[in-house]
Amino acid sequence: MYDKGKIIPGLIIFLGLFTFPLWYNAGNAGNPPKPEKPAGYQKCVRPVEYMRTSHMVLLNQWRDEVIRGDEREMIMIDGKPYPKKLQAGCMGCHADKKKFCDRCHTYASVKPYCWDCHFPPKEKM
Amino acid sequence: MDSQRRKFLKMAGLTAVAGMGAPAINMLLKGEVRASETEASTAPALPTKSVKRLGMVVDVNKFGANPGLAQKCVEACHSIHNVPDFRNPDGSIDKKDEVKWIWAEKYEHTFPDASQYKRNVGLEELPVMTFCNHCDDPPCVRACPTQATFKAKDSGIVMMDYHRCIGCRFCMAACPYGARSFNWRDPRPFIKKLNPDFPTRMRGVVEKCTFCAERLAVGKIPACVEATGDTKAMVFGDLNDPNSEISKILASTFTIQRKPFLGTKPSVFYII
Numbered sequence: 522m523y524d525k526g527k528i529i530p531g532l533i534i535f536l537g538l539f540t541f542p543l544w545y546n547a548g549n550a551g552n553p554p555k556p557e558k559p560a561g562y563q564k565c566v567r568p569v570e571y572m573r574t575s576h577m578v579l580l581n582q583w584r585d586e587v588i589r590g591d592e593r594e595m596i597m598i599d600g601k602p603y604p605k606k607l608q609a610g611c612m613g614c615h616a617d618k619k620k621f622c623d624r625c626h627t628y629a630s631v632k633p634y635c636w637d638c639h640f641p642p643k644e645k646m
Numbered sequence: 647m648d649s650q651r652r653k654f655l656k657m658a659g660l661t662a663v664a665g666m667g668a669p670a671i672n673m674l675l676k677g678e679v680r681a682s683e684t685e686a687s688t689a690p691a692l693p694t695k696s697v698k699r700l701g702m703v704v705d706v707n708k709f710g711a712n713p714g715l716a717q718k719c720v721e722a723c724h725s726i727h728n729v730p731d732f733r734n735p736d737g738s739i740d741k742k743d744e745v746k747w748i749w750a751e752k753y754e755h756t757f758p759d760a761s762q763y764k765r766n767v768g769l770e771e772l773p774v775m776t777f778c779n780h781c782d783d784p785p786c787v788r789a790c791p792t793q794a795t796f797k798a799k800d801s802g803i804v805m806m807d808y809h810r811c812i813g814c815r816f817c818m819a820a821c822p823y824g825a826r827s828f829n830w831r832d833p834r835p836f837i838k839k840l841n842p843d844f845p846t847r848m849r850g851v852v853e854k855c856t857f858c859a860e861r862l863a864v865g866k867i868p869a870c871v872e873a874t875g876d877t878k879a880m881v882f883g884d885l886n887d888p889n890s891e892i893s894k895i896l897a898s899t900f901t902i903q904r905k906p907f908l909g910t911k912p913s914v915f916y917i918i
Contacts, residue, residue, distance in 0.1 A: 584807070588805055588859070589805075589807070591798065591800050591801070608843070609843075638845040640840070640842050640846075
């Protein structure tokens, strides 16, 4: 191979620079998101661990129950009723989409299409 | 040798024909053959597919007697449900993008199968309110490949689940009443005044009247019926309940349905 002395170090430098973001951030998960929980509420409709991983499953389940089964009964937590709804239910307590939903969704780079149709609380007029 | 083979083949053929034809003959003799998969729609007292069967009676004459009432109904429905208003630069409705849940139609377009020869001239000006018929045998539900549109078992309402709609528009092709609209564009910028209590739709889904299922759930009546007020131009109720107001009206008044011969069994009736 001609110019072995230049090509191989060149390749090594290129690979090093190219993978810089990977090894520079290795073992560091960045700043974990801190969604702001609504003040004055102790309990959600399900345990926090479940909500953290599976809130979207619950939303789908609620949607099917409400429109296909007409099961619209409220969910009672400590004697307080919560409707099975995204806008009037979840967002009733979690009133700030930017400080609650978006923080994790942005961190995890997921783009749910809820808000194509549903209104986040700020659009209340 | 040859003649024997001919005989054998003839016998074999005849046996095969007889074997294949026997079940058909059997079925004909038993009288099990029907021209159609479902019973004729004219047969009385057919069991319906839902516990309740919500329906509507529209008195066209009362809309004629109250000018502006039709527009009021449309406004009430479309403002509550965030229905976009697509207009051409000259102010006319953009027919291509138009989204409608309820609209005023001409008599001859609503009942194209009725004879138009020598008919009452006054009908020309009457607005006939048209919306989803919430058929008992809805062709749109049969056509939907994702079950995004379905018949609610307890109310008989033909519901929409916009989350599941993939925008194939088979339901629009299947609906003989033109009651379904497609969102060709993002509807949000075209909604005059957003109602924050009801979601909008997104681009690429089909929408239609749902008999105000969300209002019925909280004990209200459909918005269009509410808009007609005391005029009784629209009466809403359960067709399966013989004591409901609507059942009594239907029992005592001559009413017509849109295209009943198609066998969709519409739940909307018209007093002309």
